[in-house]
Amino acid sequence: MNEISINIQEELFKIWLEKELLPNFEKWVYESTELKENLNPSFYYELLSFNYKQKNAHPELKKLIESQISQSxxxxxxxxxxxxxxxxxxxxxxxxxxxxxxxxxxxxxxxxxxxxxxxxxxxxxxxxxxxxxxxxxxxxxxxxxxxxxxxxxxxxxxxxxxxxxxxxxxxxxxxxxxxxxxxxxxxxxxxxxxxxxxxxxxxxxxxxxxxx
Incomplete structure (x- = not known):
């Protein structure tokens, strides 16, 4: 993962664990200035354009997150x-x-x-x-x-x-x-x-x- 704050890592981890509601995460993505400043532009854009209301949204979001963080x-x-x-x-x-x-x-x-x-x-x-x-x-x-x-x-x-x-x-x-x-x-x-x-x-x- 890029050098980003612990707060962002924790939010990504919570949604990856499916411990965070999708509407809450979506709201955070749209409103967080920290997220925009710390993530690489392509990943940030993918989070913004992601369809959080689609069927199987959680599994698809997990795949997106996993594609942008290290295997470690x-x-x-x-x-x-x-x-x-x-x-x-x-x-x-x-x-x-x-x-x-x-x-x-x-x-x-x-x-x-x-x-x-x-x-x-x-x-x-x-x-x-x-x-x-x-x-x-x-x-x-x-x-x-x-x-x-x-x-x-x-x-x-x-x-x-x-x-x-x-x-x-x-x-x-x-x-x-x-x-x-x-x-x-x-x-x-x-x-x-x-x-x-x-x-x-x-x-x-x-x-x-x-x-x-």
């Missing part, structure tokens, strides 16, 4: 959406929690606590209900398992959000030669807080025994 910012927004969904228990937040484990497996090692303490618990609930997948659970079982994550998961979510916001974790939005998602890790050794002892325990026995 898109990746940051996507992971932030999952983190906020899980923190605030909005939308399909159980899917966001499960996605923490998927993101760890794809290369985001800094998600280790969220992945193993919460994401894997939902993704592989065998130790609780003797079934292999979350989708095999009854609705009651799903909710019971989800509730076990709270409130402790919020502390870990806020930790990761702070790392991303403060530049301790810089997402790149690209994969390396091994197909793993890349990021820049500026955390201290203490902040990394990798569960070495837990990992050793897993190696010694069956993983489902470890999660009991």
């Amino acid at each position: 910012d898109v990746e940051k927004w996507k992971i932030t959406k999952d983190l906020l969904n899980a923190k605030n228990r909005t939308e399909n937040y159980s899917k966001s929690i499960r996605n923490f484990y998927s993101l760890y497996c794809k290369g985001y090692d800094f998600m280790d606590n969220l992945a193993f303490d919460y994401g894997l618990t939902l993704e592989c609930p065998y130790s609780y209900y003797k079934v292999e997948t979350f989708d095999e659970l009854t609705e009651t079982q799903k909710q019971t398992l989800i509730n076990k994550c709270y409130p402790d998961i919020i502390v870990e979510i806020e930790k990761v959000l702070n790392w991303i916001e403060n530049g301790k974790i810089k997402l790149i939005g690209e994969t390396n030669e091994f197909g793993k998602l890349e990021y820049v890790d500026n955390r201290t050794d203490l902040e990394k807080d990798i569960y070495k002892e837990k990992n050793k325990t897993v190696e010694k026995g069956s993983w489902w025994e470890f999660w009991k």
Whole structure:
């Protein structure tokens, strides 16, 4: 993204998340002098001429925004959406929690606590209900398992959000030669807080025994 103010980035992020009403965003686009002064002219014109009343306006606007920002910012927004969904228990937040484990497996090692303490618990609930997948659970079982994550998961979510916001974790939005998602890790050794002892325990026995 071009060097623009935090205020503009936040407004674009809110509408990308579909947390802002289209009429409000449209009004802001027309009235904001800051927007006109900070965006490149072509993007600004596209926002002005966009049909905010068209069918599927939100998805189309998201595509427009994504075409004008860096892949790094898109990746940051996507992971932030999952983190906020899980923190605030909005939308399909159980899917966001499960996605923490998927993101760890794809290369985001800094998600280790969220992945193993919460994401894997939902993704592989065998130790609780003797079934292999979350989708095999009854609705009651799903909710019971989800509730076990709270409130402790919020502390870990806020930790990761702070790392991303403060530049301790810089997402790149690209994969390396091994197909793993890349990021820049500026955390201290203490902040990394990798569960070495837990990992050793897993190696010694069956993983489902470890999660009991």
